[in-house]
Amino acid sequence: MLNIVKTPEGLWQEFARLAKQPSVIDSELHDETNDHFVLAYGPVAQRNQFQALLYSAQDQFNVSIVPIHDLGLCGEIPWPGKVICHFHWIHDKTKNAKTEAEADEAVVYWENLLQRIKGNGHKIVWTVHNVMPHETVWVEQDKKIHQMMADAADALHVMASDSATLTAPYYTLDERKMSVVPHPTYEGAQPDEVSRAEARTQLQISEDEFVFLSFGAIMEYKGYDRLMAAYDQLRGKTAKKTKLIIAGLPSDKALVGKIAAWGEDKPDVILDMTPVPHDKLQVYFRSADISVCPYRRTMNSGAAMMAITFDVPVLGPNSGGFLDIETSGCGVTFNNTNDLALVEKMRSLADEKLLASEDLVRAKKKLTPLAISKCFFSNIKEMVV
Numbered sequence: 001m002l003n004i005v006k007t008p009e010g011l012w013q014e015f016a017r018l019a020k021q022p023s024v025i026d027s028e029l030h031d032e033t034n035d036h037f038v039l040a041y042g043p044v045a046q047r048n049q050f051q052a053l054l055y056s057a058q059d060q061f062n063v064s065i066v067p068i069h070d071l072g073l074c075g076e077i078p079w080p081g082k083v084i085c086h087f088h089w090i091h092d093k094t095k096n097a098k099t100e101a102e103a104d105e106a107v108v109y110w111e112n113l114l115q116r117i118k119g120n121g122h123k124i125v126w127t128v129h130n131v132m133p134h135e136t137v138w139v140e141q142d143k144k145i146h147q148m149m150a151d152a153a154d155a156l157h158v159m160a161s162d163s164a165t166l167t168a169p170y171y172t173l174d175e176r177k178m179s180v181v182p183h184p185t186y187e188g189a190q191p192d193e194v195s196r197a198e199a200r201t202q203l204q205i206s207e208d209e210f211v212f213l214s215f216g217a218i219m220e221y222k223g224y225d226r227l228m229a230a231y232d233q234l235r236g237k238t239a240k241k242t243k244l245i246i247a248g249l250p251s252d253k254a255l256v257g258k259i260a261a262w263g264e265d266k267p268d269v270i271l272d273m274t275p276v277p278h279d280k281l282q283v284y285f286r287s288a289d290i291s292v293c294p295y296r297r298t299m300n301s302g303a304a305m306m307a308i309t310f311d312v313p314v315l316g317p318n319s320g321g322f323l324d325i326e327t328s329g330c331g332v333t334f335n336n337t338n339d340l341a342l343v344e345k346m347r348s349l350a351d352e353k354l355l356a357s358e359d360l361v362r363a364k365k366k367l368t369p370l371a372i373s374k375c376f377f378s379n380i381k382e383m384v385v
Contacts, residue, residue, distance in 0.1 A: 004044050006069040008076060015078050018064055035062055037082035037385050042068035043089060050302060051088070053184045054127075057373035061381065072109075075116030082385055083122040090126075090149055091133035094142050103138035110145045114152040123384045126150070127157040128173070131166050131299050134221055147171040155383045157376065159183045159300045160321040166299055179379040182324060183300050184372035185309040185364055191279045192286075192310065199286035203245075203270060210240040210350040213288035213312070215281075216303035217249040218256050218273055223294035228262050230294070230343045235268065238350040247272040247284050248303075285310035290349050291331075294342055298322065304331070308364050311357060315345060329363040 005011050018024055024036060039058075044067045045051055055065050068074055071092065074085040093106030117124055126149050136142045150156065150171055156178045160166070163180075164173045197207070205211060214227055224246070231244050246263070250256040250273045263269040276284070285291070291307030293316040300321045304314045314331030316322030325331040332349075335341035365371070 002044065002046075002067050004067045004069050005040075005073060008073065011068075011073050011076060012078060014066055018066070018079075021064070023062075024064060035381065035385060036064070037062075037084055037381075038064045038066060038077070038079050039084045039086050040066040040068050040074055040077055041086040041088065042071045042074065043092060044069055045088070048302065049186060049189045050183070053186065053189060053369035054373055054376055056369045057377055060374065061377040063377065072113060074122075075113050075120070077120065077122065083120075084125055084380070084384060085117050085122055086125045086127070087149065087153075088127050089129055089133070090145060091136065091142060094136070094138045094145065095133065097138055097141075100138065100141075103141040106138075107141050107144050107148075110148055114148060118152065123154045124149075124152050125155045125157060125380060125384060126153040127159075128163055128167070129159075129300060131297070132170055134219060143170050150174065153177060155179055155380060157181060157380075161324055162320065163299065166320060177383070179376075179383060181372060181376045181379060182367055183302065183305045183321060184369040185305050185367045187309055187364075187368050189369070190281060190306070190309060192282050194282050194286050196286050199283045202283050203287050205243055205287055206241075208240060210238065210242045210290075211245060211288045212242065212290055212292045212346065212350075213245045213247070213284055213307070214292050214294070215245075215247050215276075215284060215306065216293075216301075217251040218246075218259065219251050220255055221295060221297045223296045224255060224259055226296075226339045226342060227292060227294040228259065229339065230346055231269075233343045234346050234350070238347055240350055241268070242350055243268050243270065245270045245272070245284055245288065247274075247276050249273075249275050281306075282310065285312050288312050290315055292346065293317070293322065296336070305367070308360070308367065311360055311364075313360055315349065328366070329359050330367075 005014050058065055077083050093109055094103050097103040097106055132142055150173050156173055158178055158180055159182050161180055164175050167173055256273045263271045291312050291314045293301055293304055295317055298320045307314050308330050314325050316333055317336035318333040319336055322333050326333045334345040
């Protein structure tokens with residue numbers, strides 16, 4: 001269980017506890033080649049396992065991990081040794097802003113926080129998860145905050161090789177500070193005991209049907225409108241019978257309603273727009289032939305990496321991490337500027353074998369959490385510590 005720091009008192013208590021750890025004492029006081037450092041990170045995503053996977057090799061790199069709930073506390077860290085403040089999503093203040101004045105205050109907040117961290121002699125690492133917040137309202141303020149973070153960071157962790165190109169219309173990433181380390185799979189973090197046959201039995205899917213799965217939080221930018229249109233055009237035009245599963249967190253209530261209305265009375269459509277429990281998630285992925293990510297905007301995709309975890313290849317737009325997935329041999333892409341390209345790609349996949357499963361299994365070995373975590377810490381230590 002994470003001991004998440006939420007208050008100034010909690011911050012001091014956590015570092016007092018850390019100072020008593022034998023391994024830390026030995027490193028800080030008695031190791032002439034002391035390479036110990038504290039990595040304080042935030043915000044903490046408790047539903048998303050990404051952070052736990054990214055830091056899974058911490059014991060091999062002499063690093064103490066401190067999760068921070070209130071990002072402002074990163075400017076108050078009471079530690080005499082090496083400290084890295086590792087930021088993930090940085091839209092918490094603008095997200096909650098009700099007026100433009102409050103959004104402007106968010107910009108000042110971040111400017112002051114980054115100055116305090118630098119003034120304390122601490123380092124900054126930023127993982128660039130998205131080009132911009134998915135549902136940004138205060139675009140200009142978010143652009144300023146993202147540029148400030150990009151400029152202040154000592155290292156930029158990006159997961160898609162074309163990240164600098166994708167962000168260029170909004171803010172500039174200094175490629176000299178960039179470390180490209182892909183999003184890991186979720187290997188070992190999800191239950192995986194159900195066979196393909198058992199999964200299909202549970203969902204009443206026959207073995208000869210080709211199953212498309214769209215998994216993840218239901219949000220507008222993910223292109224569910226064109227997925228529904230594409231599937232309507234595809235129905236009855238493939239050699240195999242097909243099914244489409246749409247499952248995931250109902251983040252956009254209006255969109256959920258549209259999908260529910262569309263899928264009603266369609267026997268070849270399975271809908272489960274709920275927070276899918278971990279033990280049921282495997283049922284959907286083990287029953288699928290292809291994971292469809294029809295996103296209109298994208299940089300990185302945890303849903304795609306979840307599919308690869310279960311040996312399911314991915315179909316996504318020809319942008320961001322999906323291009324890297326295609327290059328790795330774990331999936332294919334479609335032309336993101338042409339909705340008909342999605343239809344044609346889905347049709348061809350239903351009628352042809354995508355790629356040998358052993359190719360995907362071989363490719364995903366480089367994307368295991370431990371392999372990715374080792375690469376992340378190695379690069380950070382080389383660039384920052």
